[in-house]
Amino acid sequence: MKKVPFVTKEKLEEIVRDVPTPFHIYDEAGIRRNCEAIKKAFAWNQGYKEYFAVKACPNPFLIKIMKEYGCGCDCSSLTELMLSQAVGCVGDDIMFSSNATPAEEFRYARKYNAIINLDDFTHIAFLEKVTGSLPKKLSCRYNPGGMFKVSNDIMDNPGDSKYGMTKEQLFEAYRVLKEKGVEEFGIHAFLASNTVTNEYYPLLAKVLFETVVEIREKTGVEISFINLSGGVGIPYRPDQEPNDILEIGEGVRKVYEEVLVPAGLGKAAIYTEMGRFMTGPYGGLVTTAIHEKHIHKEYIGCDACAVNLMRPAIYGAYHHITVMGKEHAPCDHMYDVTGSLCENCDKFAIDRMLPEIAIGDLLFIHDTGAHGFAMGYNYNGKLRSAEVLLKEDGSYQVIRRAETPRDYFATFDGFDVYDKLFL
Numbered sequence: 348m349k350k351v352p353f354v355t356k357e358k359l360e361e362i363v364r365d366v367p368t369p370f371h372i373y374d375e376a377g378i379r380r381n382c383e384a385i386k387k388a389f390a391w392n393q394g395y396k397e398y399f400a401v402k403a404c405p406n407p408f409l410i411k412i413m414k415e416y417g418c419g420c421d422c423s424s425l426t427e428l429m430l431s432q433a434v435g436c437v438g439d440d441i442m443f444s445s446n447a448t449p450a451e452e453f454r455y456a457r458k459y460n461a462i463i464n465l466d467d468f469t470h471i472a473f474l475e476k477v478t479g480s481l482p483k484k485l486s487c488r489y490n491p492g493g494m495f496k497v498s499n500d501i502m503d504n505p506g507d508s509k510y511g512m513t514k515e516q517l518f519e520a521y522r523v524l525k526e527k528g529v530e531e532f533g534i535h536a537f538l539a540s541n542t543v544t545n546e547y548y549p550l551l552a553k554v555l556f557e558t559v560v561e562i563r564e565k566t567g568v569e570i571s572f573i574n575l576s577g578g579v580g581i582p583y584r585p586d587q588e589p590n591d592i593l594e595i596g597e598g599v600r601k602v603y604e605e606v607l608v609p610a611g612l613g614k615a616a617i618y619t620e621m622g623r624f625m626t627g628p629y630g631g632l633v634t635t636a637i638h639e640k641h642i643h644k645e646y647i648g649c650d651a652c653a654v655n656l657m658r659p660a661i662y663g664a665y666h667h668i669t670v671m672g673k674e675h676a677p678c679d680h681m682y683d684v685t686g687s688l689c690e691n692c693d694k695f696a697i698d699r700m701l702p703e704i705a706i707g708d709l710l711f712i713h714d715t716g717a718h719g720f721a722m723g724y725n726y727n728g729k730l731r732s733a734e735v736l737l738k739e740d741g742s743y744q745v746i747r748r749a750e751t752p753r754d755y756f757a758t759f760d761g762f763d764v765y766d767k768l769f770l
């Protein structure tokens with residue numbers, strides 16, 4: 348599918364006069380449309396709820412928009428819990444799916460009645476010890492091990508993943524939890540990441556639903572919510588077909604009717620914790636071409652770098668690039684598009700065919716709405732960029748200002764001398 352930016356060159360030029368590049372921009376209309384589609388896809392399940400994976404795009408302005416559609420927050424750290432609270436999510440609106448969890452974070456999650464999803468069998472005793480008791484409602488994370496396949500293609504390798512409990516541990520966990528007075532139970536599994544196929548959720552659902560039936564047989568525990576977690580992907584490449592969330596929801600419904608309903612478990616609620624699918628395509632990184640360099644290859648240097656978007660640098664991930672205003676020009680120039688970090692992996696694209704780029708051109712790097720800004724860091728003393736929301740009515744709002752050197756200096760006690768430097 349042809350990839351087209353959700354914002355025009357004229358609009359970007361207007362924004363750039365006010366907010367210098369680089370910045371991430373988000374598409375409110377796109378996020379809202381997607382929320383509607385997800386609600387529709389799972390409307391067949393009474394208790395359905397999406398817990399947006401906060402780590403994908405931790406901006407309260409965006410989380411607030413999703414909350415309007417009934418979304419809660421999936422958190423895995425203290426500050427993510429705080430962020431959720433800041434937008435008014437507490438109690439059952441928070442899923443706390445963490446691992447190697449510090450005691451302080453369990454205490455905080457308990458204090459605000461978040462639903463806790465235990466990553467390990469030993470966390471039962473740990474949680475009880477550090478919070479003084481167990482909550483009435485708890486979830487356990489399952490890791491079936493082995494390879495996870497869709498029509499013989501390996502999707503991921505749970506056997507090599509640090510998360511969750513084995514099946515034996517899972518059974519034992521529910522037995523122990525029941526004995527200790529827990530009354531409401533959930534199950535969770537995350538078996539493959541960024542799946543661009545409509546089969547992933549239905550296949551995962553089958554694994555989980557059959558396990559839920561087995562859990563009741565073996566332990567007498569009835570699971571009341573089943574969390575399919577994240578992993579629904581997006582087409583980063585133009586040749587990929589986007590997932591159809593309606594078909595995915597329908598696929599899960601079929602398995603539900605086949606496995607859970609006949610077992611008398613047709614009241615179980617389905618939860619999801621999508622991150623990438625919620626915001627990924629509705630964000631873009633806007634950067635200006637500030638240098639060109641002709642050595643053994645042709646380079647375009649931009650004012651963004653891997654601290655603004657690290658996926659290409661660490662995974663070799665593909666992010667489509669549109670040269671604004673040159674959408675119809677022939678892609679007859681081969682470039683490496685780079686940032687300024689002192690790391691050769693700091694390249695947004697390698698050997699990419701693009702229209703001829705001129706200094707000053709605005710580049711729109713697609714699909715940065717999830718795991719984009721969120722993975723930012725301060726290497727080379729680089730500062731985090733601004734985030735801008737393109738609103739439904741066409742206006743824009745800065746939803747996070749860019750960091751300044753003062754922010755960078757603020758954590759050096761005794762050297763927070765920013766104001767005294769040569770300015």
Ligand SMILES: *Cc1c(COP(=O)(O)O)cnc(C)c1O
Pocket residue numbers: 400402403421444537540541576577578579620621622623624717
């Ligand atoms: C990362 C993560 C998610 C979200 O994953 P996406 O691939 O972004 O949908 C959901 N749940 C947990 C526990 C995660 O770690």
